[in-house]
Structure formats: structure tokens, C-alpha cells
Amino acid sequence: IDKEKKYVVKREWYGQVRGFTATFFYDKPVKVGPIWFPTQLSVRNVDDKVAGVTRYTGVKVNQNLPDSLFEAK
Numbered sequence: 001i002d003k004e005k006k007y008v009v010k011r012e013w014y015g016q017v018r019g020f021t022a023t024f025f026y027d028k029p030v031k032v033g034p035i036w037f038p039t040q041l042s043v044r045n046v047d048d049k050v051a052g053v054t055r056y057t058g059v060k061v062n063q064n065l066p067d068s069l070f071e072a073k
Contacts, residue, residue: 005029005036020046033061 002009011024022045026038041054 002036007036007038022046022051032059035061
């Protein structure tokens with residue numbers, strides 16, 4: 001966890017059968033409203049090779065969405 005910005009910077013993934021499987025890196029944080037949000041997620045496999053990258057844009061928080069959006073149908 002980044003001590004100043006308070007967001008997760010790295011996460012390791014372990015499977016029940018094979019043990020260590022991958023590492024997730026959360027990078028390029030930007031301030032979105034009151035929080036810091038990482039705008040890039042990189043995944044590296046057990047061989048330390050990049051398995052995928054996801055980039056986030058246009059993130060919004062606390063937009064006063066109606067509760068009806070979260071009701072089960």
C-alpha cells in the first residue's frame with residue numbers, strides 16, 4: 001500500500017494447487033475526487049513475463065448515483 005496516497009500498489013496471487021501464480025502491479029495513480037486511483041494494471045506471470053496490461057481512463061467517483069441502479073432484478 002502506498003503510505004501517502006493510500007492505494008494498493010502490488011498484489012500477489014497464489015493458487016491452491018500450484019502456489020504462486022502471478023503478481024499484479026497498480027501504477028500511474030491520479031487523484032479522482034477524494035481518492036488516488038491507479039490508472040494502469042500490469043500482470044506478470046510466474047516467469048516474470050507481462051501477461052496483460054489494462055489502462056483506465058475517465059474514472060469518476062461519488063457521482064450521486066440513484067440507489068435503484070443497485071437493486072437486484
